[in-house]
Amino acid sequence: MKTKWYLFIVTIIAVTAIIFSVLQFHQKEEPFEVGVLMIGKNRDQKFNGLKKGLEELGFDNKEITYIVKNANDDEDKMKRQIVALLDDNPDIIVTLGGVESTLLKEEMSEENKRIPVVFAGVAAPKELGLIEDYRSPGGLFTGINNYHTSISGKRLELLTNLVPSIQLVHVIYDSKIEISQLSLNETKEAAKKLNIRIHPYDVSKNSNVNLRNSIKKEEALLILPSFRIEALTDELVSLATDKQIPAMGLYEFEAEKGMLASYGASFYSQGYQAARFVSLIINGNSPADLPVELPDSIRFVINKETKDAIDVLYNQDLLSIAEYIYPDQIARGEK
């Protein structure tokens, strides 16, 4: 009887130990699912930055699976894609812009979903209601405040400092986009401090930019944030080029397309920076505790060709800190 009990116990122990070993052997870490929402193709750089950032932080491609939803600048499509993404229930969602973040927030509230969200560049997230506070977001959202609102005044200062001869600045904004409106207010305040004349132009009221007749020499264009305005970039570049006036955009792609300069966080660097949030959340932090960050760096980019084409005097000090881009070389695939 003793022997039978002994055998029984030893068998149980051995089988348990073997099962544990086998289970441990076969236990594979499931890859993290990261849902990515982008309103249009122009967010590709952010996505690239995100992937690169995660890679440099030590996450290889096997550890992270991306579920990318690109709405091709269609808000309705974006909404449907958000519903589908929430059904997939990813571990984290990264939104690559303000529109994506706002729509996601609405849908998540409706569905009462609790998935951590990192916004990779949203202007004024607190004002949009994504977070409660910059230091302690308090909810499911955290990420990068891309500062487009707050540096609107700085961009005005930079533009007028770069080309001191500017007498009037046409400020292109979108009254239907809250951030754009907030940026305009900021710009107006700075203009007052700097004693600069500005002329706000609301693109929401016009299907295209009807400024061609009103723009004169020694005037300039200042672009405020709005995905609608981003869609009008080519038109604005054409206007500036035709009128031989300086134009200050937000993103380097605007300078690449022909604007004189841009000052803002690059899409790529925002995506890259967002990777840190993803890593922190994967490591167990709650988005509620992760303070919203400003962009690590703001790029001041000058299109060399545009600069050379416009016949104005430039502030050499500012030119010394600017990054020059050469659209022709970019077009040819060179850097």
Next chain:
Amino acid sequence: MRALFNYFQSQTIHIKVLVFGVVMSSIPLLLISSCYYFYVKSDLETRIYEKQNLVLESLSHEIEADFTQIFQSSHVLASLLQVDQGESAFYELLQNESIEEAVVTNEKGFVVKRVSRYSLNLPGENERWFTDDMWFKLQTEDQVFGEVEFNQYGQPVMKLAVPFYENNRKKAIGVVVQLQKLIGKISSLRQDDSSYIYLLDRNGRIIAHQDYSKLWQKQPLVQNQNVLGVRAKINQINWELVMEQPKATAFEPINSMLQNGLAAVALVILTVSLISISAGLYFTRPIVQIDREMNRLKQGRNTRTIDIDRKDELGKLVITFNSMSKELLEKSKLLEQEKERLNVVVNGIGSGLALVTKDYSITWMNPILKSWLQEDRLTLPCYASIGGEDSPCQDCPITCSNLTGNVEKLMKIKDYHSAERIFRHRVFELNHAIEEQGEFLVVLEDITEQKQMEERIVQTDKLSALGIMASSFAHEVNNPLTTINVYAEDMMDRIQIDDETLDAEEMEYYLGKIKENTQRCKKITSNLLNFSRKADWTNEVINIKKTIEDSVSLVEYQLRKNRIQLELDVEKGLPPVIGDGLKLMQVLVNLINNAVGAMELEGNLVISATLVEQEILIKVIDNGHGISEDVMDKLFDPFFTTKPVGKGTGLGLSVCYGIIQQFGGNIEITSTLGEGTTIIIRLLAAIGTEGYHDENKAISCG
């Protein structure tokens, strides 16, 4: 440990084989695994420290280089401002991405110029840029830095400043360094196996940590013992980088290896256990079967033949056991038969038997002995229960180990009716007895009837002798009586006739003769009475010469009547013998009577007594007709006689033999038909009276 060993000892063989197998298989495996485990653990720990040092070294150098560059740039700007280089130098400074803004303060610490990356380049009115602590240090040091703080947008920043002189006024260049990227990078840098890095400022506050809940807390001074960690100082700004890894995850690979090892050990133990149990059962099955059959054997039940087809030692053992058990059963049966016989003998022999140990305890007695002994004495030592003594008998082989043979003695025991009975008591030493079970066998024989019969035979023989001697006695008594009568008549006649010659002297002579013959008669009758007296054996000192003479006096008439010449040859100074003198006289009378009968008329009878080597030899030699050789063997048989019917009882020589045996001596007869017969009696001489011992008294062991 001892208890465990004893417990192990008490287990069955197959359990022992199992334990042996498991111990032999698992202990070396565990020892090797343990050594390997500790070696690998130590190696892994070293590698982890090396890796952590490498990571921290790289990071700390990076941070240090950044701050060094910022300070250097600030110093360069300070020197440029002294030569009034203007705006461009400021913008040069902003080329460093980490610098958020640069300011120039006047001698009072108010901002007089600003170049900012995010804000407008407009200095505030009387805007103080320095904290008191920084401003105080700035007065003495060539570069200062402040605490980590947050700017208006919530970003961690730190202020650095270097002084410079303009028009002999001490001014300063201050820069705000953006720490968000640095802190974010350190916090979010993915580390393998739960490693984490954190950054401590000069006050020991955690300013970067993977776990944001730990940010801005003071690091506990006590080193966490559950982690493996290294530290690296960033001397430029007194920061410290720490990299740690919980031991639980650091050692997870080897713990996992250990777990697998233990699983392997468990599997090995299971396998070995199965093999050991099979082996144990294989080895012990015959033993168990043998044990079972042995138990049956012990209980006296019939055993079955163990059927195991093996050629090894156990197979041979089984064959031997089968054969042995069969033989044992047969012998048991024989033993039972023997026992039965023995019981019949022991209980039917009529003797009392007892087993006695060396300390005189009776361990067993047969029912006959029990019936002889009184109930309340059965538990007493043998000398008390049987002998009725208070101490062990000195002439007992149990007491005297140098006494050999079955020392025999007679003893008298009173039975339940207080009638005295005679027992022959013998003690046998058992050579194969079990200690404490009784090393001696005491045999008691009730010889009361035998003794009585012997005595009756002796008495009968004596009466027979008396019958033979009756006429002799009559003649012997008649002669003195005749003489008395003659003297008495003569004296009476002479008195009646008043014979004057009958004087006093003559009368005295006459009376003297009468007295002399009366005494002779008295002697004859008393001798006769003495001889015919029935008495128990009495040990006494016997004077051989006197006994021979007394014996001869009883048969003197017969000798004369048959004209037999008697020659007495008794050595002078013979030592006495110990025994019953009357019985010895009976022997001699018998032998003389036989000699007289053999010689009939005119024979010669020689009776001699000599001392030869401590023995007294009494020879009775006649020259009668002798004894034929074919009856020599029967001479001592009771009731054997060569005399005609009515002439002899046939008890004479038999009684003689018995009496001489009782003396401890022997009797021999040699005879030649037609020439005569010689009878030799050998008796142990009691040289010196000190050699005498009463038979019923103790005999010294020496």
